[in-house]
Amino acid sequence: MRLKNKVAIITGGTSGIGKATTxxxxxxxxxxxxxxxxxxxxxxxxxxxxxxxxQCLFVxxxxxxxxxxxxxxxxxxxxxxxIDILFNNAGIVTKGTADTTSENVWRETxxxxxxAVWRMCSLVIPQMKKQGGGxxxxxxxxxxxxxxxNALPYIVSKGAVGMMTKAMxxxxxxxxxxxxxxxxxxxxxDRWMEKGYFEGSDPVTLEEAIREASDYIPMGRxxxxxxxxxxxxxxxxxxxxxxxxxxLLVDGGNTxx
Numbered sequence: 320m321r322l323k324n325k326v327a328i329i330t331g332g333t334s335g336i337g338k339a340t341t342x343x344x345x346x347x348x349x350x351x352x353x354x355x356x357x358x359x360x361x362x363x364x365x366x367x368x369x370x371x372x373x374q375c376l377f378v379x380x381x382x383x384x385x386x387x388x389x390x391x392x393x394x395x396x397x398x399x400x401x402i403d404i405l406f407n408n409a410g411i412v413t414k415g416t417a418d419t420t421s422e423n424v425w426r427e428t429x430x431x432x433x434x435a436v437w438r439m440c441s442l443v444i445p446q447m448k449k450q451g452g453g454x455x456x457x458x459x460x461x462x463x464x465x466x467x468x469n470a471l472p473y474i475v476s477k478g479a480v481g482m483m484t485k486a487m488x489x490x491x492x493x494x495x496x497x498x499x500x501x502x503x504x505x506x507x508x509d510r511w512m513e514k515g516y517f518e519g520s521d522p523v524t525l526e527e528a529i530r531e532a533s534d535y536i537p538m539g540r541x542x543x544x545x546x547x548x549x550x551x552x553x554x555x556x557x558x559x560x561x562x563x564x565x566x567l568l569v570d571g572g573n574t575x576x
Contacts, residue, residue, distance in 0.1 A: 321556045323348035326399040328391060330382055330439060331409030333360035335508035336458065339544035340406060340551045345373025347552065352395040354380040354409065374399075382409050382435035383427075392442045401450055404555045405443045407436045408458045413472045425472050432476035433483070440487060444496060452495030456554045457484050459500040461570040477502075481566050488564030497563040499554045504570025505532060507541040537572030 327344050331337040333355035341353050345368040353368075353375060355361050361377030368375035378394050380387040395402050410432045413424050436457055447453030462474045463481035481500060488498040533539045550569045553559050568574055 320348040325403040326350045327404035328352045329406045330354045336544045336547045337408040339548040343548040345371040350399050351375040354378050383430045388438045402443050402446050405455045428472040433479045447496050448494050455498045457500040459502040461504045461574050463502050485564045499565045501550045502566050502568045503547045504573045505541050
């Protein structure tokens with residue numbers, strides 16, 4: 320019960336790392352506000368949280384819209400009266416180089432991966448100040464600290480998340496607001512099972528992706544959402560009380576190479 324009676328907002332919490340973190344937080348006693356674009360999945364998450372003994376409110380939201388972000392924060396305060404933890408998980412993965420990335424892809428990637436993170440932080444920080452503190456965890460990437468091929472807009476966005484995390488950690492340390500980022504490597508998430516996910520400008524099958532992972536990741540496999548969720552739990556809990564401005568790599572050793 321490391322998060323007993325804590326109120327946490329988790330964006331993009333209906334699948335993948337977000338859902339795994341939502342369920343982990345529920346097991347640890349948190350009261351949860353979970354967002355996503357698909358209400359059907361949201362209702363499933365609400366039910367699964369209750370089965371684990373946690374309270375959960377799903378709010379359908381598109382975090383590229385300022386009014387949706389405000390509605391999420393207002394809903395959390397109306398339902399629970401405070402906000403102790405924000406996990407900025409919602410995001411997208413995009414591909415492309417400087418000359419192949421379209422204006423739309425560039426704009427969409429930065430809107431959800433960077434601007435939405437800033438926007439949610441700007442809305443919860445005044446409340447956290449009022450309460451005497453809080454914790455923000457941003458979802459970065461191993462590409463927050465190193466670069467890779469054919470993913471320019473995504474890499475730029477996650478690099479920005481890393482520096483935003485550090486800058487906010489400095490700005491709000493004296494307000495007892497800790498800001499850190501979890502930085503996963505390739506993680507086996509449920510959306511990979513959706514038909515066509517690996518069909519794109521660089522077509523590859525799921526089986527091929529798994530084989531490639533065994534070659535380039537030192538631990539020889541993809542991460543599991545639950546493994547990332549455990550890292551988020553550490554950063555959100557009092558166990559990391561003297562940790563702020565940190566980018567916690569959970570990447571199977573990928574960036575150690």
